[in-house]
Amino acid sequence: MTERTSSSTVGIDAIALAAPRTYLDLVDLASARGVPSDKYTKGLGAIRMAIAGRHEDPVSLGTDAASRLFARGGIDPSRIGYVAVGTETGIDHSKPIASYVHGLLGLPPSCRVFDTKHACFGGTAALMGALEWIASGAARGRSALVVCADIARYALGSPGEPTQGAGAVALLVSERPRLLELEIGHTGTFARDVHDFWRPLSRRDALVDGHFSVSCYLDAVAGAFGAWRDEDVRRGGDPLARTAYHVPYVKMAKKADRHRAIACEGLDEAAAEARFAREVAPSLAFAAEVGNVYTGSLYMALAALLHAEAHVLEGARVGLFSYGSGCVAEFFAGRVAAGAAGFARELALDEPLRDRVRLDFDAYEAIRRADGDEPAGVTAGSAVDLPSDRCAFVGIDAAERRVYRRASPASAPRPEGSVARIAAA
Numbered sequence: 001m002t003e004r005t006s007s008s009t010v011g012i013d014a015i016a017l018a019a020p021r022t023y024l025d026l027v028d029l030a031s032a033r034g035v036p037s038d039k040y041t042k043g044l045g046a047i048r049m050a051i052a053g054r055h056e057d058p059v060s061l062g063t064d065a066a067s068r069l070f071a072r073g074g075i076d077p078s079r080i081g082y083v084a085v086g087t088e089t090g091i092d093h094s095k096p097i098a099s100y101v102h103g104l105l106g107l108p109p110s111c112r113v114f115d116t117k118h119a120c121f122g123g124t125a126a127l128m129g130a131l132e133w134i135a136s137g138a139a140r141g142r143s144a145l146v147v148c149a150d151i152a153r154y155a156l157g158s159p160g161e162p163t164q165g166a167g168a169v170a171l172l173v174s175e176r177p178r179l180l181e182l183e184i185g186h187t188g189t190f191a192r193d194v195h196d197f198w199r200p201l202s203r204r205d206a207l208v209d210g211h212f213s214v215s216c217y218l219d220a221v222a223g224a225f226g227a228w229r230d231e232d233v234r235r236g237g238d239p240l241a242r243t244a245y246h247v248p249y250v251k252m253a254k255k256a257d258r259h260r261a262i263a264c265e266g267l268d269e270a271a272a273e274a275r276f277a278r279e280v281a282p283s284l285a286f287a288a289e290v291g292n293v294y295t296g297s298l299y300m301a302l303a304a305l306l307h308a309e310a311h312v313l314e315g316a317r318v319g320l321f322s323y324g325s326g327c328v329a330e331f332f333a334g335r336v337a338a339g340a341a342g343f344a345r346e347l348a349l350d351e352p353l354r355d356r357v358r359l360d361f362d363a364y365e366a367i368r369r370a371d372g373d374e375p376a377g378v379t380a381g382s383a384v385d386l387p388s389d390r391c392a393f394v395g396i397d398a399a400e401r402r403v404y405r406r407a408s409p410a411s412a413p414r415p416e417g418s419v420a421r422i423a424a425a
């Protein structure tokens with residue numbers, strides 16, 4: 001790997017996803033809750049939502065996504081010098097998820113390793129740090145691993161319930177990226193102290209002021225996009241061909257693009273509708289299958305867009321909108337790299353969404369009601385109900401440490417030099 005030069009581009013070199021093994025069909029949820037199914041499938045745009053089982057958590061999902069990234073992307077893990085996990089679903093007040101992922105993947109000891117938290121914005125905070133780490137020259141030719149991993153949970157029977165989900169997205173951030181060259185330093189930001197969505201330390205389910213959260217999101221679109229556009233006009237940027245949004249549920253991306261079109265850009269209703277169909281809808285297929293994945297949601301939309309359309313987007317400019325409740329938002333853009341279509345095909349981005357198991361409603365409720373009953377007193381050899389190629393949360397040992405099983409390599413941290421074998425795992 002060569003040193004960075006001033007003409008280097010920096011951005012997203014590779015993407016991989018992980019999703020829980022099981023999902024709930026929204027028609028089944030609607031029927032159990034006595035709600036017309038169209039409210040969920042058309043009103044919210046949700047088809048299925050991923051449900052994490054008792055052996056799946058942000059560590060196991062994040063590790064699976066990163067492991068797939070290395071294997072599918074042909075990436076040598078010894079190139080990594082920065083491991084950041086964006087998450088809302090913390091598992092410990094102190095030890096970060098990134099440390100587990102770093103250990104389970106056997107990444108080099110010479111890494112900066114940490115978690116970032118700001119509701120659904122944590123992944124973008126990690127990505128921005130990675131871009132600046134590389135652009136500053138501090139990376140010295142190394143790449144950054146950014147993982148977004150979350151389980152979105154609301155109370156059973158609450159309005160938020162049909163907008164749950166779970167999953168992880170891993171991004172490799174590098175010079176001369178093979179997928180998306182990002183425009184470092186050209187972003188529009190917006191922040192405001194609001195209680196639209198929050199999760200006190202004692203709770204596993206989020207609390208949300210649902211309709212207020214929608215209006216906070218829309219205000220943030222106007223604020224962040226407006227700031228980005230003012231700077232873009234000054235720079236003489238070319239038009240965006242597509243935009244990927246944070247997708248708490250599919251309809252929200254439509255509301256966001258409509259608000260931008262009508263309130264910020266002066267389009268009429270028909271033009272806004274046509275633009276959504278052309279420029280945003282292609283990014284929403286994975287979100288309809290998985291639901292909200294909080295920090296990973298924007299990057300899952302980007303993955304869906306590249307999966308569906310990279311062949312017509314090489315050289316085109318794509319906008320990205322990240323929103324974290326609380327709140328903060330950022331609008332930024334990138335250019336799809338030459339050759340991205342062929343590489344996106346090799347990444348098989350939709351593979352983790354195939355061959356999942358449909359839960360019936362009772363099984364879903366049983367999983368949710370058992371939330372928090374983590375197996376105690378386990379050892380690394382304790383049984384788990386996941387295929388052996390998946391990383392699994394085994395439970396809590398006698399010293400209250402979380403225990404994970406990963407088929408290969410062993411779950412214990414490994415010395416630098418032994419890591420190349422991971423790519424073949």
Ligand code: CAA
Nearest residue numbers: 036038039042043044159160163210211213214217248325
């Ligand atoms: N057929 C078709 N459509 C129907 C219907 C039917 N039978 N019944 C209702 N609908 C439509 C409604 O018209 C509505 O559409 P519009 O929004 O276009 O008007 C849609 O279905 C939803 O109906 P309601 O607004 O009545 O639904 P609700 O009050 O039960 O809750 C919600 C909706 C507030 C989004 C709720 O699901 C929620 O609280 N979700 C969690 C919070 C969330 O996702 N907020 C998003 C912004 S915050 C964020 O982005 C951060 C994050 O990730 C959480």
